[in-house]
Amino acid sequence: MKHMTRKATRHISQNEGLIFEKSSPGKAAWRLPPLDVPEVDAASLLGASERKDLGNLPEVSEIEIIRHFTRLSTWNYAIDLGMYPLGSCTMKYNPRVNEVVARLDGLANAHPYQPEKISQGAMRIMQSLSDCLLEITGMDAITLQPAAGAHGELTGLLMVRAYHESKGSPRKKILIPDSAHGTNPATAAMVGYAVENLKSNSAGMVDVAALESQMNEDVAALMLTNPNTLGVFEQEIHKIADIMHAKGGLLYMDGANMNALVGKVRPGDFGVDLMHLNLHKTFSTPHGGGGPGSGPVAIKKILEPFLPTPVVITKSDGTLAFEYNRPQTVGRVRGFYGNFGMFVRALAYILANGPDGLRQTTEDAVLNANYIRKGLEGVYDLPYSTPSMHEVVFSDKIQAKKGVKTMDLAKRLIDYGFHPYTTAFPLIVPGALMIEPTESESKEEMDLFIESMKSIAEEVEEDPQMVLDAPHNTRVSRLDEVLAARKPVLRWKPSTAEPVK
Amino acid sequence: MKHMTRKATRHISQNEGLIFEKSSPGKAAWRLPPLDVPEVDAASLLGASERKDLGNLPEVSEIEIIRHFTRLSTWNYAIDLGMYPLGSCTMKYNPRVNEVVARLDGLANAHPYQPEKISQGAMRIMQSLSDCLLEITGMDAITLQPAAGAHGELTGLLMVRAYHESKGSPRKKILIPDSAHGTNPATAAMVGYAVENLKSNSAGMVDVAALESQMNEDVAALMLTNPNTLGVFEQEIHKIADIMHAKGGLLYMDGANMNALVGKVRPGDFGVDLMHLNLHKTFSTPHGGGGPGSGPVAIKKILEPFLPTPVVITKSDGTLAFEYNRPQTVGRVRGFYGNFGMFVRALAYILANGPDGLRQTTEDAVLNANYIRKGLEGVYDLPYSTPSMHEVVFSDKIQAKKGVKTMDLAKRLIDYGFHPYTTAFPLIVPGALMIEPTESESKEEMDLFIESMKSIAEEVEEDPQMVLDAPHNTRVSRLDEVLAARKPVLRWKPSTAEPVK
Amino acid sequence: MRYLPKSDADREAMLKSIGARSIDDLFAPIPAEYRLQRDLKIPRQMAESEIVDWFRERSRENGDGHATFLGAGAYYHYRPVIIDSLISRGEFLTAYTPYQAEVSQGTLQSIFEFQTMICELTGMEVANASMYDGSTAAAEAVMMAVRLTGRRSVLIGRSVHPEYREVLSTYAHHQGLPLATIPFTDNARLDLKALEKSITPETACVLIQSPNFFGTIEDVDAIAEIAHKNGAMLVVSIAEAVSLGIVEPPRQADVIAMEAQSFGVPLGFGGPYCGVIATRDKFVRQMPGRLVGETKDHNGKRGFVLTLATREQHIRREKATSNICTNQALIALMVNIFMTIYGKVGLRELAKQNLAKTTYAAQQFGKHAKVLFSGAPRFNEFVVQTSEDPYAINSRILGHKIVGGLPLKKFYPELGNASLWCCTEMTTRSSIDTAVGLVAESERSVKSAKEEVEEVAR
Amino acid sequence: MRYLPKSDADREAMLKSIGARSIDDLFAPIPAEYRLQRDLKIPRQMAESEIVDWFRERSRENGDGHATFLGAGAYYHYRPVIIDSLISRGEFLTAYTPYQAEVSQGTLQSIFEFQTMICELTGMEVANASMYDGSTAAAEAVMMAVRLTGRRSVLIGRSVHPEYREVLSTYAHHQGLPLATIPFTDNARLDLKALEKSITPETACVLIQSPNFFGTIEDVDAIAEIAHKNGAMLVVSIAEAVSLGIVEPPRQADVIAMEAQSFGVPLGFGGPYCGVIATRDKFVRQMPGRLVGETKDHNGKRGFVLTLATREQHIRREKATSNICTNQALIALMVNIFMTIYGKVGLRELAKQNLAKTTYAAQQFGKHAKVLFSGAPRFNEFVVQTSEDPYAINSRILGHKIVGGLPLKKFYPELGNASLWCCTEMTTRSSIDTAVGLVAESERSVKSAKEEVEEVAR
């Protein structure tokens, strides 16, 4: 590899087997306090229901557990280590103060059913966050109950359905642009709607004429991501809204890309009827290797009767309470009140930023994406020249000529010390490289990224095979996903136990 | 390198420059609350004393700081990553619950001068720890004030001196075995004593005959480490004590190796007059890259009048208080009361273990050392065949024939995924390999260590140069310590600033 | 803003290289009339110390320091401190879904271990990487059964957590899936006769919970037999994971939908928690959620990857088994660490302490008030019926900084003044005795009041 | 025991391979008569939850939640949360002194940055990796001056922290170093005339503190001139590091001994803290403590190592510059992170807020009681003299969960009813007003009492 990176080096890394391979009878990491009530005989209390054996659960000591998970952790890439430009994922800095306040005893140990009298703090947090999110989105009401973006979509479409039902018919279809995220169609199906695809135009935006012709009284709503998954703002958004409303349809906005808009423009102002937010994207709650998230749904007045229960209300005496009696509600979408811990973190993030901080954040996010676009234009194919907001999508068209695909480029990027961008999405761009730096990247880090991507492009010309064989600097080389799917091994079994490698 | 290790692999590792190289004017990681009192004009208040400029302090954002120190941390080896067999350092597991309790608001935010009325909790912790340590050592009184082992030695010898002065003369000399740690002679000098060396006998123990002849009324005390730095228990300890006492001398025990004795034997029972403990070794407080530590000094009754002030006492009403009025005290050795945070951790460790846990801990520590000794005997030269307690000392005699020294072997051990043992100490063993596994190592981890050490021995035979060039698997290769000392660069300067490598 | 790694000079330089005159150029695509020309009306930028103070205030308003007898789907168990030490490592906390396996082996291996331990505990053959929570896991498990059986109607035990039932009906309603509820008998177990009567060839599955909402352990074998006899599947929800330490898992179930919050996840006012679905190998392709599988790298070295993605939304879109994308990974890691800490022996001992505390408490309450449903074995919850309104009694108990049992009126009006009490290893004998004392007092006063009335009547 | 990674089977196997019959064989070297045949009399093994509960109790007994006006060498400043997030990483927390540079670059580079920032702040050319605390740093700095000058007598300002002076005399006493104390004038600054008088050709150094124990900034130039004129060195102790944000450092000093606790280190009832010594390049070889230096690896790549070890005990033994081995590395890392967070601009703003709060407080107190030493500039501490015994006033203030200033009787009887008050950015106006109100009340009542007496007298 003649091109060397200034970003990373190789260093010694600890091996570690599966925890089951470290287990042996008699080791323990637990100890219980002495019992302050009489011992009981499980057999006589539970009879046939008594469990005698816990199978292959491990028996290990505390230090082995510390080392096991510490070693495992060092095999991960993370935002804390460097740029994580996964498009559509908004991998921004996760502030540590959020983690501290979420662990305050009164919040971390609060039982969801404790009396409202001693739950005012938690409800106040929910109300404050709701107020902020409504001001940010320009909407009228909100539910914090959904556990993630897709769950928010589900909640939103349930409200769409209930709304139309209240008007006589639930309608049949949801219109979804071909650039949409997979959760959009999947959600529509879960709510019993047919999905009708909407072609994008040459600019990567909704083809308004097509929309005009496809829109009719069977259509319940259009699910639009704005900026869309190409990072492009739907400039004709007002026309789009008018077309939907004219035929009694609703405009649902997938707010996953809200990081491009906060403080600069409000969906409620450009005709959106309902939308979800991803607190784990735009509002800095940590991804934690895949979750948890939180997907509040903000709505216009017309949809308020259909909100899931309960809803936080202010009583005449000024105290807060949960309201359950809402006849037109779509019902609950989750137990209790949602991922409360994420509400705490998102609110802490908003308070740390304030109006000026949030605006600057959005501006930096858009600035970063455009800086990368500028830096890589020409080196990588840019399928849509439409202006980019918070992310930019290239394609592997140029490199594919040498047989090198977006995933191969991604694996090579790992050798350069970066986490790859999002590969092969959106589907309308064959061989997509979807890059979202977020505001959290310094110029220095992005210059290294641009330099690395350029260097890889040269490598593709000089030695495509080396790129195809990447990664070369990781503790495991490229893993065989086909093998994994062909005969799935989804759990460890004593028989298949291997020695520590 | 034909020998491959099962312990470690190489993995991508982030580069990171000096924080000053990331600084640029206008970036900030801080924000202060609005002032609730009138602004002031520093110039008019401070006049000539007003500082105008803070020089080259950095200006960076929070995420850059998180990444800076996270990246740096990944360049370190640590107990949490694996075996850390530094002889004499007792690198055992540092329990996390210790860290949690040390951070409880009432303890972490307590001011040392706050009224005793609201300091009962802290004093109770100091008293409980003192009681436990006295029971463990078999001594009569204790001071927790010294900040580390060497500081404990200083405190101890100050008491020795005060004791002898009270008897008419401070005496002139301290006897110190040639196997002793450097802090022992250095401390004696600081207290104004001459150091007289004591030869070890062929078994690596104090030569009792020599002691007999060297002991006289000029000798204030003998500083003895037991088990000594060879990991050998001084079997004639009772004779040694008698010889010292016969001539009015005192027996000081360096308790750095107390991990070999806790719960099995008490220094107070075998004639020790005073000793220090290293809470950061035997009692699990973390080393933190070099400190903080805590070096309590436990003493026999005869020395009690000389304890540093203040001393925690119980008042008639049962509450605790600090006693300052002690006419014969050697005085303070540190501000306030010592490294209180370490007291909390050490006590938490003792409570987690209890009598049975502490005994088992000691037994496992000794078992581990002997297991390694057995595993490497013959492969490496064992200069003293005397039975080992908690650590074992080999020499590089066999490998030196090929020009490979203990430090070279150590560097190669790094490639195998281990932190090296202590090199070149104790001085009585030329080319020493001083190995202390502690009780925290599993059989699995030690088998890997033994396997690695054997493999290195083979490599020395087959390819000594490769070993001399080690380490090969680290982000930096062997660093030039001579260059560093010849023209010292002890701070970054704008001029010498280098780009990120 | 202190999180942003840029100086104004950096911004200038970048705009220049982009060729933009000002940042506004980059927002030009947004129609001018919509661009916000004012500051958002949200609180001003706060210092970190102010943020901490603000939330401390909220924490104090929130029952900080109360003992609790509440369970009902959210359980207060001790959380070993190393859980937070480990999940706070940035490498776990700030990583995304492990799409790029070569730099995500830490997350992937830990999920693989999680899947394995859930299988061991539930007696199932395969478990997924997590679902949002126990309620949505139950709903998705039922949908799974609907797909697998090709049948559409669903039977639910009335002893299933009321909120789980609400969520299921929300999910089912708009797909027009007929739901029917099966009552419970006077030992709180599912009414088998009623089940026999209601089950039809159209029944896709029977959903029960065990231990059920009242803490009672269901007769899973009998229910399974009836379900299977009728070609329906049995879906079992488990809300109190610690019960698995000492209660035989529902091995006869076809799908298990679990809430793992009890395993080291803070109560956190209801979330984030950790749902999981476990089932048989043969059903895996209809399973929702992420799955991690073992594989090899180019050199034959063991490694782990996300697998069977063809079930998921990003591949199958409207044909996916679910729309779930982001799950509860970090919470699953808490659960994983908890299971690792207690392990094979500790988990049983822990469950045994829960059983002992609960048995003692039920006995004590039984001396002064009516403990319902004693006819069947229970784990760590039980129902106490008082003469006085439980809300009134609870407010007196609250005076002792103790939160009493959950009044059941709201969910089960037919049970009158009943409330659901829960004891875990965290419940002290003294708080039990205090609560029992106050209940006893209430009973006495009601009784004497009644007697007085009778007096007068005579 | 849950920390021990061994099963009994492991122990058996290991004993077997060693060839020992039982573990007792391995303890045979210990003479039988000394071997302990009983359990240690310490508390029984506790569960983690019991340990946490026990210390929570102690924490509650320890003034949890009080506001404080105490300073005097230990200062209550805000600690940004990322300090603990970062130092809690096992790679920093559980590493030893970086003897093996190739696997310790993280610790080494951070110490190098620490040394650099301390130099920038103090105006010195070289700083070490840390000392135990400010008091021992001051004592070691004085010893250093003694070695460098070859002189033996030492002059100390009476305005130096009393405990620092105690420690110095403990260190000096047994080496027979004559110590003399220089008084302070009525503006609390060192009495220059007295200094002129006491300094002799035998004087190795003058030790002062600035800001001194009363918060007053010393006239360092004048003192330096007198010291240097007499061939003595000037050693300056700095106990309140935040002062360096807005107070000119003592650039004329030869050695600076600092306590860096104010930089992100918890009060922690007095420790662990972070001492540091900074000086001129030319004195480095007489400096105690560890030093990190820059160097290169075989490939010319920058790296860092411990250097100039020939000063240290493990090489020089009785000829070492100090016996220090373990230092305060992790605390130095806290300090390093704190300095990095506030940096060039923030540290000045922080210091400015301290100045503002203190100025306001001193003004308010001045309206009702006597504020001493107003003749010279001060940073964040000041001395208030009351008519009533300050202990009595403080106990009333304590009733408001506020800890009043430090009564100085114990250290400076000549100041009568004086106490030392400190304000930092954490001090709220409302607590200042509350404290001032109670002091004012006390003054009024004393006054009226006096008047009554006079009445009677008349």
Ligand SMILES: Cc1ncc(COP(=O)(O)O)c(C=O)c1O
């Ligand atoms: C555009 C878009 N929509 C929806 C989602 C789904 O959100 P979640 O993963 O929180 O369910 C995502 C997340 O990747 C997304 O990028």
Ligand SMILES: Cc1ncc(COP(=O)(O)O)c(C=O)c1O
């Ligand atoms: C035998 C011995 N004595 C004394 C010391 C000094 O202890 P400390 O480093 O805590 O000052 C050590 C530490 O390495 C040691 O091993």
